[in-house]
Structures are given as C-alpha cells and as structure tokens.
Amino acid sequence: MAKLFRAAIMGPPGSGKGTISQRIAESFGLKYLSSGHYLRDSIAANTEAGMIVRPYVDRGMLVPDHVMTRLMLPRLEQLNGHSWLLDGFPRTVAQAQALNSLYHIDMVISLNIPYATLSERLSDRWIHPASGRVYNMGFNPPQVQGKDDITGEPLIQHDDDKPEALMARLRHYKDVAKPVIDLYKSQGVLHSFSGTDTDKIWPYINSLLSTKMQMQPSEAHQTQTP
Numbered sequence: 717m718a719k720l721f722r723a724a725i726m727g728p729p730g731s732g733k734g735t736i737s738q739r740i741a742e743s744f745g746l747k748y749l750s751s752g753h754y755l756r757d758s759i760a761a762n763t764e765a766g767m768i769v770r771p772y773v774d775r776g777m778l779v780p781d782h783v784m785t786r787l788m789l790p791r792l793e794q795l796n797g798h799s800w801l802l803d804g805f806p807r808t809v810a811q812a813q814a815l816n817s818l819y820h821i822d823m824v825i826s827l828n829i830p831y832a833t834l835s836e837r838l839s840d841r842w843i844h845p846a847s848g849r850v851y852n853m854g855f856n857p858p859q860v861q862g863k864d865d866i867t868g869e870p871l872i873q874h875d876d877d878k879p880e881a882l883m884a885r886l887r888h889y890k891d892v893a894k895p896v897i898d899l900y901k902s903q904g905v906l907h908s909f910s911g912t913d914t915d916k917i918w919p920y921i922n923s924l925l926s927t928k929m930q931m932q933p934s935e936a937h938q939t940q941t942p
C-alpha cells in the first residue's frame with residue numbers, strides 16, 4: 717500500500733489556502749479537511765458541535781483548543797487509511813501538539829502574501845457555503861454571476877472579508893501562527909511560499925508534492941528529520 721501522506725496548509729485569510737487546497741486535492745487525491753468549513757457547516761446544520769462553537773465563530777474569535785481538538789481529531793480518525801490535507805487546523809501550538817501526538821505530519825505549506833493582495837482578494841471573494849467552493853470575481857469567476865458552477869445555488873460573501881475586519885484578523889493570525897510555524901520549522905517539515913499570484917506559486921507546490929509523495933517512507937523520514 718502507498719505510504720499515507722499527511723499535510724497542513726497555513727496562511728493568513730485570503731492567502732489562497734482554499735484555492736490551493738482544492739488543486740492539491742484534485743491533483744494528488746488527498747482528502748481536504750477545512751476546519752473553517754466544518755465549523756460553519758456545523759453551525760448551519762445546528763448540530764451539537766455547531767451550537768458549542770457558534771458564539772466564538774460569530775464573533776470571529778478562536779474556538780478554545782480543547783474544543784477544537786475534540787471536534788477535529790475524530791474527523792481525522794474517520795479519514796483513517798487516506799492521505800489528507802488540513803486547512804485551518806492546527807491553528808495554535810496546543811492544537812499542533814495534540815495533532816503531533818497522534819500523527820506524523822509530512823509537510824506544512826505556509827503562504828506569505830502581501831497585505832494589499834489579501835485585502836483586494838477578499839473584497840472580491842464569493843463562496844458556495846454548502847461545498848466551500850471559492851470564487852473571485854476577477855481571478856476565477858463563476859460561470860453564471862452569483863451562482864455556484866456545480867449546483868447553481870447562490871454564492872455568499874462573509875462579513876469578515878470586509879477590509880475593516882481584515883486588519884484585525886491579520887494581526888491576530890500573525891500572533892497565533894508564528895509559534896506554530898516555528899514548531900513545524902524545527903521539525904523540518906515547513907515549506908514557505910511567497911508571492912502575489914496563486915498561479916505562480918502553484919507550480920512550485922505541485923512539484924514539491926510530486927517529489928515528496930513519490931518518496932519511500934525511509935527517504936521521506938530522512939529528509940524530514942532535522
């Protein structure tokens with residue numbers, strides 16, 4: 717059986733995590749698990765998890781670590797036997813440590829995108845809430861304006877994508893993400909990408925994943941251990 721590959725993607729809001737994750741999932745067959753989509757779906761469906769996390773998500777606050785790990789780790793258990801890519805989890809060092817205690821993470825992709833680019837992208841971001849499919853009116857517009865390509869259902873914009881909310885989200889992201897990035901750097905699995913265009917960054921990520929996913933477990937282990 718091929719070696720399972722476990723990866724996570726990090727980056728500020730609007731950095732292209734969702735867009736790149738969709739490409740990775742399609743090109744490499746990894747299961748894509750976005751904690752943000754999961755939380756929003758749970759809230760929309762009024763599940764028990766949704767009711768617990770709603771007060772935090774509605775205020776743009778982070779859900780406490782013990783709640784996040786209690787929700788996400790069983791989801792990963794359901795993906796047993798699959799390679800996966802996580803987006804939005806782990807968000808904090810405590811979440812990364814909880815994940816590390818159960819799984820070996822092969823690769824963490826970190827996206828560094830300038831603030832002006834993030835702000836421009838998010839003001840144009842439209843989402844299909846049921847699937848998490850992401851559109852941008854300039855970069856990847858839907859075939860029919862305001863409608864999801866696959867289902868034809870209406871697209872929505874998130875309130876917190878407005879420029880006035882973005883600066884605070886970004887500052888918060890930097891504070892929380894830095895120690896997580898440092899942790900993965902110290903484990904030798906961090907790969908950072910900078911730029912203003914997803915289409916220019918994507919070939920590098922594509923080729924990195926092609927190389928890493930072809931490696932035998934013993935080779936992969938040697939490169940990842942500092």
Ligand SMILES: Nc1ccn([C@@H]2O[C@H](COP(=O)(O)OP(=O)(O)OP(=O)(O)O)[C@@H](O)[C@H]2O)c(=O)n1
Nearest residue numbers: 729730751752772773776777778779804805807
């Ligand atoms: N580990 C996580 C992931 C998500 N959230 C909550 O879920 C919301 C949405 O998460 P996400 O979709 O990851 O969105 P943002 O980080 O806000 O933005 P983006 O998708 O643009 O990166 C966050 O605001 C936060 O309230 C959380 O508390 N802890």
Ligand SMILES: Nc1nc2c(ncn2[C@@H]2O[C@H](COP(=O)(O)OP(=O)(O)O)[C@@H](O)[C@H]2O)c(=O)[nH]1
Nearest residue numbers: 730731732733734735837841851852855913914
């Ligand atoms: N103009 C432009 N928009 C992009 C690019 N890459 C992604 N986007 C759009 O920018 C927005 C944010 O991307 P998304 O993948 O949702 O980022 P995330 O918040 O990190 O998950 C979406 O509307 C994307 O369609 C790019 O290279 N150029």
